[in-house]
Amino acid sequence: MLAEHKQQLLAELVTGAGKEELIWINGYLAALINGAEVRVETVSHTSAKKKITLVYGTETGNSKRMATELAAKAKKQQLQVKLASLDQYRLTDLTREENLFVVISTQGDGEPPVAAQKFYDHIHRNGFRLDQVKYSVLALGDSSYPLFCKTGEEVDAQLEKLGGSRLVPMRKCDVDYEQDAAAWFAEVLHSVQTAGTTIPAGVTLAASTITKSNKKIYNATVAGNQLLNDRGSEKAIYHIELLADEVDYLPGDSVGIVPENDTQLVEQIIKLSGTDPQQQVLHKNESFAIETVLKKKLAITHLHERVVKKYAVIVEQEIPEQKMDLAQLLQLYPLKQTAQFEEVVGILPAQSPRIYTIASSPTAHAGEIHLTVEQDQFTVNGKQQTGLCSGYLAGINAEQPLDFFVQKNKRFRLPAADTDVLMIAKGTGIAAFRSFLAERDATGATGSNWLFFGEDNFTTDFLYQTELQDWYQTGVLNGISLAFSKNQPQPFQVQDKLRAHGKDVYAWITKGAHIYVCGEKSPMSEAVEKVLQEVIAQYGHLSAQEAASFFEKMKEEGRYSKDVY
Ligand SMILES: Cc1cc2nc3c(=O)[nH]c(=O)nc-3n(C[C@H](O)[C@H](O)[C@H](O)COP(=O)(O)O)c2cc1C
Incomplete structure (x- = not known):
């Protein structure tokens, strides 16, 4: 299979390699096998930025102010920081965190701030483990209250109970909290920087490849998809969250997504053509199974009159010049022989990407991309239809993979921080x-x-x-x-x-x-x-x-x- 000298090289390469390095090599080889043009980047995943999540629960703003300052410090140290208020924090992310730092005050009679109540209840409900999570708590309070920093203490104890590893001890801060907070965070940063990166179970590093058009394709996973409109609305607008590491973008940028065609429609086309779905065809000089190329690479609906005309030439029939779907063409004007289908595949246009403005911020939502997608509805020949990409995204579910590239928009940038x-x-x-x-x-x-x-x-x-x-x-x-x-x-x-x-x-x-x-x-x-x-x-x-x-x-x-x- 592999020449001896290559086997030796491979053994040298993998001997002593860490888990992360092996995953990187695995991804590199997989991309090569899939035919993508892979560019080895100087910054590999082994030297990827370490990630921390800073969450805060505040009533009067002190914890937020502290967490925001600490996030800025962490960024200066080249850490990838996700900063969120606990009422905005997605609780399902908890088990996936690598380094979680909680800044939280105590309110009322030793109670959590209102904005932290959901998080507080969630971690007290048990039913999940945080064995992969390293954490620490900064507790804000006032020692003139009998239950000094009670919420911070409870959160700290509960995270440990769920299996989290306390990276540095919890620190309780009185009303003059700045110095204590800075000291706690110095310890936190030191521990994060010196600790080895661990990869939580079930989490794979998001891979990326460079396409021939030089666009970096990010291989994301859907984290959630939520309808934003309430019952009775005439619209269907979705908030979609994607998990993707180290995406290079700024507020104002968009993503490009190539929609996948409907699986049933692809199956119908394959059946009508009589082709073997696994038969290999060339698409842009790369070899794919026909089934894959029809699902992921080519347009098969609303085909332009120009394409219909070319189809008519292949099947040697008169076909009215109007927009048609491939399935319709195959049904109404069948192929004379199965072998003609490869020719038909050759005339189909490449699926074009749809562009969506990004709804997340690289600073507030590190490791994530959010989109706001309206499901496009229209009628063709009296029939209700849904836009291909928006329909695809509307139905996408958590855990599904989704590829995208970033479309920069240099003319839509935030001004200086002090500008209105x-x-x-x-x-x-x-x-x-x-x-x-x-x-x-x-x-x-x-x-x-x-x-x-x-x-x-x-x-x-x-x-x-x-x-x-x-x-x-x-x-x-x-x-x-x-x-x-x-x-x-x-x-x-x-x-x-x-x-x-x-x-x-x-x-x-x-x-x-x-x-x-x-x-x-x-x-x-x-x-x-x-x-x-x-x-x-x-x-x-x-x-x-x-x-x-x-x-x-x-x-x-x-x-x-x-x-x-
Ligand atoms: C109504 C009220 C109740 C409070 N109760 C407590 C308490 O029980 N224990 C405590 O340690 N601090 C208590 N504090 C003090 C706050 O935790 C402290 O001011 C903290 O810095 C507030 O942080 P935050 O602005 O992030 O909410 C209380 C403050 C207020 C205004």
């Missing part, structure tokens, strides 16, 4: 601003943030309502202006709200705010631009032409950006 930001979104356009706000919250950006958000109905379509309200309450959002276009008796569009707040909007503009628009291109973004110019004219006492030049200048200076579709 005015965001205008409709529908799924909120994705970009969830990313912006989470990033600004996690990095402690000092600039003000004002969100205009438009959707159909307040009761069913207020996407990310709890998070947005939380950000408003904690001062991350300084303004939130909502416009529900189907609310009776007072329907509003975002541009109406913009006009109604014209005076303040203009004041923000003159103070140097950057304006961003995300979501529907037409009519929303056009109407917004029109109203912005009206506002500039009215409150800046300018003619329409002068206001238009003012607006153009804002664009040139990078103070007005849009991501519309």
Whole structure:
């Protein structure tokens, strides 16, 4: 099988290699076997950044302030940090954590802060183990209370009971907590940096390959998929969370996803063609089983007239030039012989990726990518149809694999931390601003943030309502202006709200705010631009032409950006 000298080389390579190195080699070989062009990167997984998760439970903000400062310190030490409030933290992640650090205060009569109650109850419910988790607790309190730091003590004891390994002892802090917190964290960082990286059972390192088009493909796993609309909504918008390590992106970027075709449809096509599903075919100079190429690589529905015409030539039949599905073609105009199917596969266009704006922040949601995906519904010849990719994503479940690449958007970037930001979104356009706000919250950006958000109905379509309200309450959002276009008796569009707040909007503009628009291109973004110019004219006492030049200048200076579709 393998020449002797190669066997020797292989033995040398694997002798003494650690588990992580072996996994990396395994992934490298698997990618080669699958035919991907693999580029060996200088930063391999063996030198991958160590990951820590810092969660905080706060009532009056002290624990959050501390955790945010500590997260910044950890990042300076090249650690990959996930920072989250305990009410935002996904409890199902707990068993997967490598290094978990909890900053938590005690409230009431020795009780957890309200935002930490769910976490507190969850860890006291048992039923799961944290054998792979290294942890430590920073307990904030006030020694004038009889139950000093009781919640921190309970959390510390409970994490140990569940099997977690205490990396450094819990530290209790009194009202002047800064020095104690810094000392605790210095110990934490030292222990994390000096400890070997362990790989929790059942967790594999997310692999990645470089495609021929030089796009890095990340092989993610779905962590969750949740419908954001309430019952009665005319829409179906999903919040999808993916687990993927060290994704290189910034707020404002998008991901590209190539949808998979429906398995039953692929089976039907194979049956109609009479082909062996395992027969190998060439696609872009790589060999795949026909079944795989039909499922993952090629478009098989709504085929362009051009493709239908080529099909007609292969089967030597007259076919009306109109968009058709491959299954329809095979049914109505069957192949003369099975061997023709390879030719048919050759005329099918490659499946094109669909682009979705990222809804997560690299700082607040390290190791994760979040998407806000609306299921596309439309009718063709009187039949209700669902968009291929959005339909595929709507039905995707936790644990399923999903590949994506990052589509950079250099023209849609957050400004300096102290610059004010005015965001205008409709529908799924909120994705970009969830990313912006989470990033600004996690990095402690000092600039003000004002969100205009438009959707159909307040009761069913207020996407990310709890998070947005939380950000408003904690001062991350300084303004939130909502416009529900189907609310009776007072329907509003975002541009109406913009006009109604014209005076303040203009004041923000003159103070140097950057304006961003995300979501529907037409009519929303056009109407917004029109109203912005009206506002500039009215409150800046300018003619329409002068206001238009003012607006153009804002664009040139990078103070007005849009991501519309
Ligand atoms: C209403 C109230 C009740 C409190 N109860 C306790 C307590 O029982 N034990 C304790 O150690 N500290 C107690 N504290 C003190 C807080 O834990 C302390 O101020 C802490 O720094 C608050 O952190 P946070 O802003 O992150 O919530 C209490 C504070 C308040 C305002």
